[in-house]
Amino acid sequence: MSYQYQQREVPKQPEKEFILGKGRISGYCSAFLGGLSLLAVLAYLFPAYLTTAELRSVYDPQVLQQVLKYGMWFSLFFGVLTFVLNSHKWLGFFGLSATLVAFALGGYSIPLNDVPAQPLSLGVDWLILAFLGSTIIFTSLEKLFPKYRDQVILRDEWNLDFIYFCINHLLISVLLLVGNYIVSQLHWAMNSDLQATLQALPLAVQVLLVLIVADFILYWEHRTFHEVKHLWPFHAVHHSVETMDWLAGSRSHIVATIIERSLVMVALYLLGVDKAALDIYVTIAALQAIIIHSNLNIPWGPLKFIVVTPQYHHWHHSSEAPAIDTNYAAHTVLFDRLFGTYHMPIAHWPAHYGTTRRLPRTLIGQFLYPFKKS
Ligand SMILES: [Zn+2]
Structure with a gap:
């Protein structure tokens, strides 16, 4: 049935x-x-x-x-x-x-x-600029094109996600330091011929290449967090949100955040494209990460069959049976299609969000959750 x-x-x-x-x-x-x-x-x-x-x-x-x-x-x-x-x-x-x-x-x-x-x-400057900019841009967009018109701006647990937003931005230099440290240990793995070849490509092609490589890495990193029993509790924190909006994507266990960011950063560094291509990619990735969690219903046209949209990623956050462990990709639908984890009933959005087993609702409770015996 x-x-x-x-x-x-x-x-x-x-x-x-x-x-x-x-x-x-x-x-x-x-x-x-x-x-x-x-x-x-x-x-x-x-x-x-x-x-x-x-x-x-x-x-x-x-x-x-x-x-x-x-x-x-x-x-x-x-x-x-x-x-x-x-x-x-x-x-x-x-x-x-x-x-x-x-x-x-x-x-x-x-x-x-x-x-x-x-x-x-501490990235206080990053926190201020990101919070000011995101609040103005994404709250306006969510009011202009809401998926759920009755959802209020200060919805349940907004303050918890705001604290996550602050932590993620304040700790930016820790994240960069971890990434840079790993990169500094990997000089031996760099291939200067490959880097020279890639840097000779047009900028747009380099950006596209970075996007696909990052998507592949993020896909498998994300899928691993879902499908390896002992890793899931770290990522479950991100899935514990039950109301989706631009702030909801901030909720993430610090261990999962560090692993996710440094994996991509290291891989892209080893690839060795132009810095300009990396900067463009990071900007696209940051905006897309916010948009796909947003309470946003924009007509994407045929793009919805190619890129990860709010509807697509909302399904990833659904607790409904057909959507569990699907839609892992961050940028395009390519790898979900390729590896059999695509779930996109075009006419529908989820009716329920969150995890099937409810997590603690506090910052400390969620931080400790993965370390507790189940
Ligand atoms: Zn997930």
């Missing part, structure tokens, strides 16, 4: 909705901007410890000080507004206090000096 697909039911949560004039929007805006402003000021004060060398070479700290200026003033404005509207005042209070502390510490006019190199630092 064929499987009966069902419609997912998303209950309305009017008390969690953002409605103009209620003080909730201004409260969260003030807290959001105030918190980020304070973090930014700390990053300007202690750049050696709180910013990332790789990122510093990309952005202009002077331009970002202008962004910070607007962030701080808007946080004050929204903070005051919560008191005028007489609602969510604790959020306004938090936003105002954080911004006032940020002003007291020097605000947006902290002098910029040369930053001494540190082997390890």
Whole structure:
């Protein structure tokens, strides 16, 4: 008998909705901007410890000080507004206090000096930029093209996934350090003839090649995490999300994150394509990783038969029988097709997300989960 697909039911949560004039929007805006402003000021004060060398070479700290200026003033404005509207005042209070502390510490006019190199630092700059950018871009997209229109922005467990988002971004230099260390041990495995041949190819071809090689590695790495009994609990943390949106993909056990990132990084390094091709690939991969977890229903046209889309990856997160252990790929559907793990009922989306056996719901509980005897 064929499987009966069902419609997912998303209950309305009017008390969690953002409605103009209620003080909730201004409260969260003030807290959001105030918190980020304070973090930014700390990053300007202690750049050696709180910013990332790789990122510093990309952005202009002077331009970002202008962004910070607007962030701080808007946080004050929204903070005051919560008191005028007489609602969510604790959020306004938090936003105002954080911004006032940020002003007291020097605000947006902290002098910029040369930053001494540190082997390890916290990626506070990466966290701020990624969170600000992602919130604006992906929350807007999810409101414009939602799959589940009644799903609220601050859905259940958003705060848990936010903590995962922070950890993943703050630890970027640890991830880079692990990857770079492994790479430094593998010089013997590099083939300069292969690298010269690849670097002579057009950039677009190099990007495509990197994408397919990475997809192959990610496919088997992902499938191994699913199908090897002792590895599954590490990856199950990522699958414990029961509401999908752009933030949901952040949930991942740190051990799984380190293994996944360093495996791809090492393989691509050994391949030896142009740095420009790698940079383009990393950008595509990062955006795709967020998009495929999002509450997003965009008409992809024929692309949906080629690349991994939200619908495709949502099926990977489904707890329904026909979808278990399918759709492992990260970029294209190629390897799922090739190795028999493709599951894409075009007319349907999952009705249920998560793991068949429920995981602990706290950060510590999820961290310890793989180390406990089942
Ligand atoms: Zn998975």
